[in-house]
Amino acid sequence: MSNFFDKSDLARKDAENIVSDTLKNCDDGELYLEDSKSESIVLDDNKIKSSNYSSDLGFGFRAVSDEVVAYSYSNEISKDSLKSSAENLQSTLKSIKGTYNNEIPKSNKKFYNDINPIEQKTLNSKLEVLNKVNEYLRKKDGAVKQVTANFLGEHKSIEIIRSGGEAITDIRPLIRFNVSVMLEKNGRKETGVYGIGGRQSYDDYLQNDNWKSVCEEAFRIASVNLESKPAPAGEMKVVLGPGWPAILIHEAIGHGLEGDFNRKKTSAFHNLMGQKVASEGVTIVDDGTIDNRRGSLTIDDEGTPTERTVLIENGILKNFMQDRLNARLMNTRSTGSGRRENYRHVVLPRMRNTMMLSGKQTQDEMIKFVDKGIFAVSFGGGQVDITSGKFVFNCTEAYEIVDGKIGSPIKGATLIGDGPSILKEVSMVGNDMKMDPGIGTCGKAGQGVPVGVAQPSILIDKMTVGGTKL
Amino acid sequence: MIKDHKFLNAKASFCLDIAKKLGATDTSVTIGHGVSETVNFRNKKLDESNRSDDLAFSIDTYIGKKKSSISSSNLLDDNLKNLIEKCFETTKNTPEDEFNSLPDKNLLAKNIKNLNLFDETHVENEKKISYLKELEDTASEDKKIINTESSFTENKSNYLLANSDGFCGSFKKSSFSASCVTVAKDEKSMERDYEYSSKRFFSEIKDPKVLGKLASHQTIRKLGPDKIGSEKLSIIFDKRIAKNILSAFAGAISSSAIARGTSFLKDKINKQVFSDRINIIDKPDIIKGLGSRNFDAEGVKSETLNLVEQGILKNYLIDTYNGKKLNLKSNGRAGGTTNLYLENGKVNFEELLKSNSKCIYVTETIGHGSNLVTGDYSVGATGFLVEDGEFKYPVSEITIAGNFKDMFKNIFLANDLDFEYSTNSPTMMIEGMTVAGK
Numbered sequence A: 001m002s003n004f005f006d007k008s009d010l011a012r013k014d015a016e017n018i019v020s021d022t023l024k025n026c027d028d029g030e031l032y033l034e035d036s037k038s039e040s041i042v043l044d045d046n047k048i049k050s051s052n053y054s055s056d057l058g059f060g061f062r063a064v065s066d067e068v069v070a071y072s073y074s075n076e077i078s079k080d081s082l083k084s085s086a087e088n089l090q091s092t093l094k095s096i097k098g099t100y101n102n103e104i105p106k107s108n109k110k111f112y113n114d115i116n117p118i119e120q121k122t123l124n125s126k127l128e129v130l131n132k133v134n135e136y137l138r139k140k141d142g143a144v145k146q147v148t149a150n151f152l153g154e155h156k157s158i159e160i161i162r163s164g165g166e167a168i169t170d171i172r173p174l175i176r177f178n179v180s181v182m183l184e185k186n187g188r189k190e191t192g193v194y195g196i197g198g199r200q201s202y203d204d205y206l207q208n209d210n211w212k213s214v215c216e217e218a219f220r221i222a223s224v225n226l227e228s229k230p231a232p233a234g235e236m237k238v239v240l241g242p243g244w245p246a247i248l249i250h251e252a253i254g255h256g257l258e259g260d261f262n263r264k265k266t267s268a269f270h271n272l273m274g275q276k277v278a279s280e281g282v283t284i285v286d287d288g289t290i291d292n293r294r295g296s297l298t299i300d301d302e303g304t305p306t307e308r309t310v311l312i313e314n315g316i317l318k319n320f321m322q323d324r325l326n327a328r329l330m331n332t333r334s335t336g337s338g339r340r341e342n343y344r345h346v347v348l349p350r351m352r353n354t355m356m357l358s359g360k361q362t363q364d365e366m367i368k369f370v371d372k373g374i375f376a377v378s379f380g381g382g383q384v385d386i387t388s389g390k391f392v393f394n395c396t397e398a399y400e401i402v403d404g405k406i407g408s409p410i411k412g413a414t415l416i417g418d419g420p421s422i423l424k425e426v427s428m429v430g431n432d433m434k435m436d437p438g439i440g441t442c443g444k445a446g447q448g449v450p451v452g453v454a455q456p457s458i459l460i461d462k463m464t465v466g467g468t469k470l
Numbered sequence B: 001m002i003k004d005h006k007f008l009n010a011k012a013s014f015c016l017d018i019a020k021k022l023g024a025t026d027t028s029v030t031i032g033h034g035v036s037e038t039v040n041f042r043n044k045k046l047d048e049s050n051r052s053d054d055l056a057f058s059i060d061t062y063i064g065k066k067k068s069s070i071s072s073s074n075l076l077d078d079n080l081k082n083l084i085e086k087c088f089e090t091t092k093n094t095p096e097d098e099f100n101s102l103p104d105k106n107l108l109a110k111n112i113k114n115l116n117l118f119d120e121t122h123v124e125n126e127k128k129i130s131y132l133k134e135l136e137d138t139a140s141e142d143k144k145i146i147n148t149e150s151s152f153t154e155n156k157s158n159y160l161l162a163n164s165d166g167f168c169g170s171f172k173k174s175s176f177s178a179s180c181v182t183v184a185k186d187e188k189s190m191e192r193d194y195e196y197s198s199k200r201f202f203s204e205i206k207d208p209k210v211l212g213k214l215a216s217h218q219t220i221r222k223l224g225p226d227k228i229g230s231e232k233l234s235i236i237f238d239k240r241i242a243k244n245i246l247s248a249f250a251g252a253i254s255s256s257a258i259a260r261g262t263s264f265l266k267d268k269i270n271k272q273v274f275s276d277r278i279n280i281i282d283k284p285d286i287i288k289g290l291g292s293r294n295f296d297a298e299g300v301k302s303e304t305l306n307l308v309e310q311g312i313l314k315n316y317l318i319d320t321y322n323g324k325k326l327n328l329k330s331n332g333r334a335g336g337t338t339n340l341y342l343e344n345g346k347v348n349f350e351e352l353l354k355s356n357s358k359c360i361y362v363t364e365t366i367g368h369g370s371n372l373v374t375g376d377y378s379v380g381a382t383g384f385l386v387e388d389g390e391f392k393y394p395v396s397e398i399t400i401a402g403n404f405k406d407m408f409k410n411i412f413l414a415n416d417l418d419f420e421y422s423t424n425s426p427t428m429m430i431e432g433m434t435v436a437g438k
Helices: A012-023 A079-092 A123-140 A202-209 A211-226 A244-257 A259-263 A324-329 A363-369 A419-425 B005-022 B077-092 B125-139 B208-220 B239-252 B255-260 B320-326 B349-354 B404-409
Strands: A028-044 A047-065 A068-074 A144-161 A167-185 A188-198 A233-240 A284-287 A308-313 A353-356 A372-384 A390-402 A405-410 A414-418 A426-429 A440-444 A447-455 A458-466 B026-042 B045-063 B066-072 B145-163 B168-185 B190-199 B231-237 B280-282 B305-309 B340-342 B358-366 B376-387 B390-403 B411-413 B428-436
Touching: A012 A028, A012 A047, A012 A079, A012 A144, A028 A123, A028 A324, A047 A079, A047 A123, A047 B077, A068 A079, A079 B045, A123 A144, A123 A167, A123 A211, A144 A188, A167 A202, A167 A211, A188 A202, A188 A211, A202 A211, A211 A390, A233 A363, A233 B428, A244 A259, A244 A284, A244 A308, A244 A353, A244 A372, A244 A390, A244 A414, A244 A419, A244 A440, A244 A447, A259 A324, A363 A426, A363 A458, A390 A419, A390 B358, A390 B376, A390 B390, A414 A419, A414 B376, A414 B390, A419 A426, A419 A458, A458 B376, A458 B390, A458 B428, B005 B026, B005 B045, B005 B077, B005 B145, B005 B168, B026 B125, B045 B077, B066 B077, B125 B145, B125 B168, B125 B208, B145 B208, B168 B208, B190 B208, B231 B239, B239 B340, B239 B358, B239 B404, B239 B428, B255 B320, B358 B390, B376 B404, B390 B404, B404 B411, B404 B428
Parallel strands: A047 B066, A068 B045, A233 A372, A353 A447, B231 B358
Antiparallel strands: A028 A047, A028 A144, A047 A068, A144 A167, A167 A188, A233 A458, A284 A308, A284 A353, A372 A390, A390 A405, A390 A414, A414 A458, A426 A458, A440 A447, B026 B045, B026 B145, B045 B066, B145 B168, B168 B190, B231 B428, B280 B305, B280 B340, B358 B376, B376 B390, B390 B428, B411 B428
């Protein structure tokens, strides 16, 4: 646990007093302290390309009155800098008085261990794995022309000090291991990317030569794409595979169910609470409490313990995801969804692990049901326009379906749909729910946070596929 | 106030000394400080104020051909010393890479021009608030506008780069940005659009009324969109989207993509990549330019580059490491392009709109649909159906797709280039793209 005060002229007691004084007339707010260490080691083009280490320390001080947020941060933890932040907050909120300051609920549950993944493994042992990855893939096939592999490790220690001196802490490990391979055959080049990660040590993912299966998967995706044909263009049936394709849920539905967009009535879902927004059989939850997952958090960045929030139950919209500010203004409670990228940023309601739960059908049944359509197995990034509800995502592995059978692989195409209506087009929900491998980062308002997704195979009756073949 | 040259220079010298004493053969250090103040408005009321004060330090230490890097936001001498020791230890344990080195001394920037990138003006919060009030009053005049969010940011920064070959360069920059996002609603749909203005000098940003009016107009005209059928069509990209096509091109000619062989433009140097109508220039010395600079992220002088002349690819964007790999000299593009632009075409905007009987005018794209390895391009889009030069109705939930290799050869440009961003294009038409809709 970091002691944020031992190398500073700022004593804990002073900090507590400044926080209490500044926030006494406010509705909410806190001092958020953060000490993070991160490393990135990259092998590329047959060499260790870079080995970077970064350490970041700072605080963010927030005061909230009614709808107004005043925020000030600094990377100098000192009496002077905290005082000037306090003055800055007071000048913004000078004429405003508040009363809310609801207590933070308590919980003793933890969803990951207090480990520092960066220090647990020596630099040399990490370099060794990266070099093995490179050798393994290049030996495997002469078509392999480029290999990139990298480790990302992070150890973040946070403390939240609230008015009255209450302190809440958390230590968050996070790692990611990624392999990208480019193949060239008959003048065509294609890449395949695969990665794994979560809130555990590197060894939990890499023991027993597990890195080989990551290589195999990246290689397999690139090989499939080498055989790919131009994708069709137009509206058709789409079968989504289990696991990572759930970023469709994340983009199409998840963002629209975040509290801020609904309080501001800019989300296409803002007036649909309690109404049917999805086909029967569709249940979607956002869960911060799954052990060691990338999107899991013991507490959120306001100190609220996370939970499993049911968003849509059997087709009916049940809850939005809330941080404290939006919960207060919408007369509800925080769902432990208040997150920030780091101390430089204000808290926003965000997703954690967003999951569509299993239904009854099998993937085979879905494929057989499709005369003409596509089967999408994996995706790159996605994006949504919250207001119009339109969302897209890019296939990185997909096949055409002809007369109930899986056909040739097709080139990366963008799929586009309409968030509020897409879940009503879901006509089958599979029995094979799977978590993603632990690689997602969600961007919102310039802040990236780690998230997870999960879903079973699903059949969507109608979606627009953005290929080039008419 | 932002830290002055003296402060940054003292920190950099301190770091170079430590690294040298430890035994580093080469070292490069950056020290930066930025102060940024933002006020956000929503529905004509104050929503958020945000002040940030950011110090940043990074160091590359070399032992011969071994190299590693460390960065931190904590500039206390004790911490710097610890981190540099850690960096040096890591360097020792990192394998050699024959291409690692500081830039060639004779390429380093020597004559530092004054590019006039810093405006002393400080815009008090009160003044930001009155700007935003005026902006949102104008933006919400029409009843169809149901939500407005706007923001004013003042940014000041100072940055210094020094290396053990004696290079030491710094520059102060300022920027003032105002933006407005509006949501409009009618019986059929709810739509969002935006407008913004960003300049180095406060006096040059758009008038709040003009900005508000543009945001509201651009949002309201999107109401009640239709989907259209799937077919091959000409696409006209609004300037704010056309610049993204140019950015994708810049990504594909970065020396790292070329050296790794992961670009569809590999081996295309001195070959026809665009039609012979097209010239692309990267000009670092535009006074007050948003992308202007005297030297790149390694201290190498940045000079004007003609990237494409009459459709022929003339230069890659080269840094030291990848330059050595490719056996080419750095041309001062570590960290990317400067003020990148496509030269004007021959026709005006109206003539470009009329040049096809039916086309789609695209005002927004979503998704990350550019594959720079294969050149495949596929994104979601919203815009307008244009027939015989007339805007007919808004369209949404469509995708547009093609391959950059073909798209580049089918570009036609209007003559309406201006420099609102660091990457700029006139209005751009690309013939023969695939539109997928119904």
